[in-house]
Amino acid sequence: MQSNKLNAAVTAVGMYVPEKVLDNKYFESIIETNDEWIRTRTGISERRILENGATSDLAAGAIKDLLSSKNLSPEEIDVIIVATVTPDMFFPSTAALVQEKIGASNAWGFDLSAACSGFLFALQTGASLIESGKFKKVIVVGADKMSAIVDYTDRNTCILFGDAASAVLLEPTEDKNYGLIDSILRVDGNGKESLYMKGGGSLNPASEETIKNKMHYIYQDGKAVFKVAVKGMADVSVEMMDKHGLKGEDVAYLVPHQANLRIIDATASRMGVTKDKVMININKYGNTTAATIPLCLTEYYREGKVKKGDKLILAAFGAGYTWGSCYLVWSMD
Ligand code: COA
Numbered sequence: 203m204q205s206n207k208l209n210a211a212v213t214a215v216g217m218y219v220p221e222k223v224l225d226n227k228y229f230e231s232i233i234e235t236n237d238e239w240i241r242t243r244t245g246i247s248e249r250r251i252l253e254n255g256a257t258s259d260l261a262a263g264a265i266k267d268l269l270s271s272k273n274l275s276p277e278e279i280d281v282i283i284v285a286t287v288t289p290d291m292f293f294p295s296t297a298a299l300v301q302e303k304i305g306a307s308n309a310w311g312f313d314l315s316a317a318c319s320g321f322l323f324a325l326q327t328g329a330s331l332i333e334s335g336k337f338k339k340v341i342v343v344g345a346d347k348m349s350a351i352v353d354y355t356d357r358n359t360c361i362l363f364g365d366a367a368s369a370v371l372l373e374p375t376e377d378k379n380y381g382l383i384d385s386i387l388r389v390d391g392n393g394k395e396s397l398y399m400k401g402g403g404s405l406n407p408a409s410e411e412t413i414k415n416k417m418h419y420i421y422q423d424g425k426a427v428f429k430v431a432v433k434g435m436a437d438v439s440v441e442m443m444d445k446h447g448l449k450g451e452d453v454a455y456l457v458p459h460q461a462n463l464r465i466i467d468a469t470a471s472r473m474g475v476t477k478d479k480v481m482i483n484i485n486k487y488g489n490t491t492a493a494t495i496p497l498c499l500t501e502y503y504r505e506g507k508v509k510k511g512d513k514l515i516l517a518a519f520g521a522g523y524t525w526g527s528c529y530l531v532w533s534m535d
Pocket of ligand 1 (some may be wrong): 239243347359423462520
C-alpha cells in the first residue's frame with residue numbers, strides 16, 4: 203500500500219544582504235594581504251557587512267522578502283527556525299526576535315546551531331515538522347552576522363567572512379517526486395578545536411581575561427579544516443548519489459556551502475559534477491556561514507537558472523565538525 207507520507211517542498215525563497223561592501227582592496231589597507239592572494243586562494247572578491255543591527259535584522263529582512271515574493275502574510279507562518287552561530291544574544295532566541303520583527307503572531311520557533319551546516323540541519327528539522335502533518339508553513343532561515351565575531355587583525359580569517367541571511371518556505375506536498383527527498387547529516391566533536399569561538403559561553407564566560415586573549419573571535423586552523431571539508435562534503439554527497447542512483451549528469455546543480463572556491467571545485471570533481479553545474483556566489487558574499495546555501499538557491503532561482511524538477515545536491519561542512527548532504531528536487535516553476 204502506498205504510504206500517504208508528506209514531503210516538504212520549497213515553495214518560496216528570500217534573501218537579505220546589507221548594502222555595505224568590503225572589497226579585497228579594503229583589506230590591503232588594514233592587514234598584510236592583497237587582492238590576488240585572496241581571489242586565488244579563496245575565490246572571494248568582496249563581502250557585505252551589516253553596519254547597524256544584528257542577525258535578527260538580517261533574518262527578518264530575508265523573511266520579509268520571501269513573504270512579499272509570494273504575497274503571504276506573516277500570520278500564516280507556523281514555525282520559524284533560525285540557523286545561526288551569531289545569535290543577537292544567548293537568550294531569548296533569535297527566532298523570538300525575528301517573530302516580533304516580522305509580526306508572525308501565530309508562529310513558534312527556535313534557533314539551531316550547526317555553524318556552516320546550519321541550513322542543512324535546519325532544513326531537515328523543518329522538513330520533519332512538515333512530514334509530521336502537524337505544521338503547514340515552516341520558515342527555515344540561515345542568518346549570520348559574522349562581522350560580529352571576526353578579528354579584523356587576523357588575516358587568516360577576516361578576509362573570509364561576510365554578513366547575510368536567506369530563507370526558504372517549506373510546505374507539504376503529496377507528490378513524492380518533489381521536495382526534500384533525503385538527507386545524510388553528521389556531527390563529530392573531534393573537530394572542536396579546529397574551528398571555534400572559545401569565549402563567552404559557560405566554559406569561558408566573558409571576563410577581562412577572555413577579552414585580552416581574543417577569545418570572543420573565530421579561531422580557525424584553515425589547513426586542517428580544508429582537508430576534512432573536501433572529504434566530508436564529497437563523501438556524504440557521493441553516498442547520497444549512489445543511494446538514489448544519481449550520476450553526475452543527473453544532478454542539475456551541486457549547491458555547496460561557500461567557504462572556499464578550491465574546496466567547492468574539489469568536492470564537485472569528486473562527485474563527477476561539472477563546473478557549469480555548481481552554484482557559486484562566494485565571489486560576491488564570501489562565507490556567510492548558515493546563509494550561503496539558501497542565498498545560492500534564491501539567486502539562481504530568481505535568475506531563472508533553476509527549474510521545476512531539477513535534482514539538487516546541497517552540501518555543507520562546518521565547525522563541530524558538522525557536515526551533510528541533502529537531496530532536494532525543486533518544485534517551483
Ligand atoms: N593574505 C596573504 N597571505 C595570507 C593570508 C592573507 N589573507 N592568510 C594567510 N596567509 C598566508 C599564511 O600566513 C601562510 O603564510 P606562511 O606560509 O608564511 O605561514 C600562507 O598564506 C599560506 O597559508 P595557508 O593557511 O596554507 O593558506 P591556504 O592556502 O590553506 O588558505 C584558507 C587559507 C583559510 C583560505 C584555507 O585554508 C581555507 O579555506 N580553509 C578552510 C575554510 C573552511 O572551509 N572553513 C569551514 C567552513 S567555515
